[in-house]
Amino acid sequence: MIELYCKRLIEKAEELENPSDCTDEIREAAVGLMFATGWCGDLPELLFARAILTDKFGNDFASAAKNGTNIVDPMLVWKFTGNAINMELKNKVAKEIATKNMILPNFSKMTKENEEW
Structure with a gap:
């Protein structure tokens, strides 16, 4: 799932220039990747991606992603917290x-x- 989120964000990178206009697909990928970073902190690339996404979407979005509740795909949450x-x-x-x-x-x-x- 993380790989798919990364690919989606790379393919749609131009949409990240204006985060308020991002599609739900991009928001899902961003929040999923940011959530996963909390569980895969040993991957420096994810930490770097989270920093970029936090800069783009803001601290409130990053905090919501960190918690995962009601915003991150339940399957991803289950895979990490299961x-x-x-x-x-x-x-x-x-x-x-x-x-x-x-x-x-x-x-x-x-x-x-x-x-x-």
């Missing part, structure tokens, strides 16, 4: 299984960087 939800579900199921087998689980050593089982 792991946190999946981890909570995994912990819940593991606790239920442990309780049934009289085991005390300890998830305190798990960190966000190490959420793979």
